[in-house]
Amino acid sequence: MWFRSECSKVSDSLWDYSSQRLSAAETAHVERHLQQCARCQAEAEAYRYTVGMLGAARSQPIPASQRTWQDLRHGLATHRQAARRSADLLPRLTLAGAGTALAAMLLVVFFGGAHGPKKTVDAPRPNGPQQGVPSVHEASSPPEGMVAKREPQAGGHDLLSSFLGFGSFFPGAVTRLTSPHANAGPAVEPRSSPPRRRPHARAARLAGPARPASIPADYAAQLDGGNVPPRRQPRNFVLNPVAPPADEEPARRYVMGSIPVAQTGAGVTASSDGTEDGGAW
Amino acid sequence: MIATTGVRMPGVEDQLVTRCRAGDQDAFAQVYAQYERQVFRYAYHLLGNREDADDIKQDTFLRAYQAIKSFRSESSLQTWLLKICGNLCRDRIKSWDRRKVVYDSTLRDEQMGASSESEDPLAIVQRNEMTDTIFRVLRGMPESQRIIIVLHEIEDLNYDEIAAILGCSRTSVKLRLFRARRALKERVTSLMKPGG
Numbered sequence: 001m002w003f004r005s006e007c008s009k010v011s012d013s014l015w016d017y018s019s020q021r022l023s024a025a026e027t028a029h030v031e032r033h034l035q036q037c038a039r040c041q042a043e044a045e046a047y048r049y050t051v052g053m054l055g056a057a058r059s060q061p062i063p064a065s066q067r068t069w070q071d072l073r074h075g076l077a078t079h080r081q082a083a084r085r086s087a088d089l090l091p092r093l094t095l096a097g098a099g100t101a102l103a104a105m106l107l108v109v110f111f112g113g114a115h116g117p118k119k120t121v122d123a124p125r126p127n128g129p130q131q132g133v134p135s136v137h138e139a140s141s142p143p144e145g146m147v148a149k150r151e152p153q154a155g156g157h158d159l160l161s162s163f164l165g166f167g168s169f170f171p172g173a174v175t176r177l178t179s180p181h182a183n184a185g186p187a188v189e190p191r192s193s194p195p196r197r198r199p200h201a202r203a204a205r206l207a208g209p210a211r212p213a214s215i216p217a218d219y220a221a222q223l224d225g226g227n228v229p230p231r232r233q234p235r236n237f238v239l240n241p242v243a244p245p246a247d248e249e250p251a252r253r254y255v256m257g258s259i260p261v262a263q264t265g266a267g268v269t270a271s272s273d274g275t276e277d278g279g280a281w
Numbered sequence: 282m283i284a285t286t287g288v289r290m291p292g293v294e295d296q297l298v299t300r301c302r303a304g305d306q307d308a309f310a311q312v313y314a315q316y317e318r319q320v321f322r323y324a325y326h327l328l329g330n331r332e333d334a335d336d337i338k339q340d341t342f343l344r345a346y347q348a349i350k351s352f353r354s355e356s357s358l359q360t361w362l363l364k365i366c367g368n369l370c371r372d373r374i375k376s377w378d379r380r381k382v383v384y385d386s387t388l389r390d391e392q393m394g395a396s397s398e399s400e401d402p403l404a405i406v407q408r409n410e411m412t413d414t415i416f417r418v419l420r421g422m423p424e425s426q427r428i429i430i431v432l433h434e435i436e437d438l439n440y441d442e443i444a445a446i447l448g449c450s451r452t453s454v455k456l457r458l459f460r461a462r463r464a465l466k467e468r469v470t471s472l473m474k475p476g477g
Contacts, residue, residue, distance in 0.1 A: 012459070015459075015462045015466075043466075046466050046469070046470045047462075047466055049469060049470075049473065050415075050462075050465055050466045050469045050470075052411070053411045053412075053414060053415040053469060054415055054430075054435065054465075056408045056411040056412055056415070057326075057411070057412045057415045057416065057435060058434070058435050058437075059408070060408060060412045062321075062322055062326075063325075063331045065317070065318075065321045065331070065334070065335050065338060066331070066335050067335045067338060067339050069310055069313050069314070069317075071339065072313060072339055072342050072343065073306070073310075075339060075343055076306070076309075076343065076346055079343065079346075079347070
């Protein structure tokens with residue numbers, strides 16, 4: 001055990017021992033151990049050989065470099081030129097990009113609305129049958145006698161749709177037409193196409209099922225007048241037969257292929273013994 | 282050949298750095314003259330051939346010139362330059378590994394034989410063989426171990442300088458160096474065995 005720890009200690013300092021970097025006391029300690037331990041001696045020999053090889057490599061003259069300061073100065077000048085060129089180019093590129101963007105925006109603002117079909121609205125006619133309710137229809141030019149006046153709406157849809165030529169897809173692109181007669185009355189806001197609204201599900205449920213087309217006229221009149229016959233009450237099915245009162249003869253009805261039913265006034269019961277009712281079970 | 286290790290002269294070096302930051306090319310020429318040999322040797326020992334070491338040396342000084350304004354004088358110029366050089370060498374070795382470039386020892390023999398004509402030819406041959414062997418062994422070692430062996434055993438930098446270059450603590454340098462030495466010894470031993 002003692003030798004083992006001593007071996008590990010000595011092994012740690014064998015490189016320095018081989019390269020003669022230990023003090024005299026440390027060197028003496030290592031040599032004392034090496035005289036006793038053959039394994040450490042072999043290891044010290046390997047270290048000595050490795051250190052000798054490294055010493056040879058260190059003392060080996062290396063070839064001269066072929067690149068000089070002149071080469072590097074040339075490289076530095078090239079680098080400076082490239083840096084200057086890029087530094088000059090950057091603001092120009094930025095300026096050109098900003099100019100292009102500005103020109104594009106100006107084009108959009110001034111000429112963007114001239115393309116694409118637009119929705120036009122008929123001006124209200126004071127004497128017409130649809131007074132105050134203008135109709136919407138597709139047209140690329142205003143009707144005769146009308147003056148087109150565009151009314152862009154908020155959100156930029158009008159501008160964008162005009163620029164892209166998709167005017168018919170956006171509800172915002174509405175052109176308002178004014179006629180000479182329209183000045184007489186107050187301006188009527190054009191109505192865009194009514195939105196398709198799905199009927200409310202609960203309201204549809206409350207309204208009940210759609211009335212069939214072939215409903216009889218008298219029943220329809222009853223429905224409309226609120227004179228609807230009461231609903232049939234549900235039948236009560238019991239497993240055990242209820243014995244009818246002795247003084248009352250139940251009205252019997254026999255339906256082929258169904259449950260024999262015994263009606264007793266307000267309630268309806270079904271008897272489970274098919275023997276009496278004709279063996280429908 | 283012992284490297285000119287950085288005995289740092291703060292006043293002189295700081296003045297040099299200040300002039301370099303101001304764009305003084307003469308000052309940078311002084312830096313180049315002072316450290317180019319060491320940078321080249323370090324690259325040569327890491328890469329193993331002159332052409333690549335030359336490229337790396339020039340790249341190192343070019344990068345240093347570009348980044349001298351960001352140099353904060355926390356370490357010496359020598360340490361900073363060797364750090365740049367080591368990073369560039371690492372990138373080059375990685376590109377070799379990607380392209381499956383193998384180390385060619387015959388190139389080293391041609392390059393190294395010419396400079397020592399006054400010595401004993403046998404000694405030259407033996408030294409060349411040993412150098413070739415040790416660099417072949419180093420090439421087979423992991424990159425981190427190779428770098429630390431070259432920095433300490435060939436470039437003769439101390440622990441603090443190596444710690445500044447590698448960006449780790451002094452204790453970590455000592456531990457890594459101990460492991461690298463042991464790995465190098467084992468590789469050399471296995472190479473020297475008859476079957477190795």
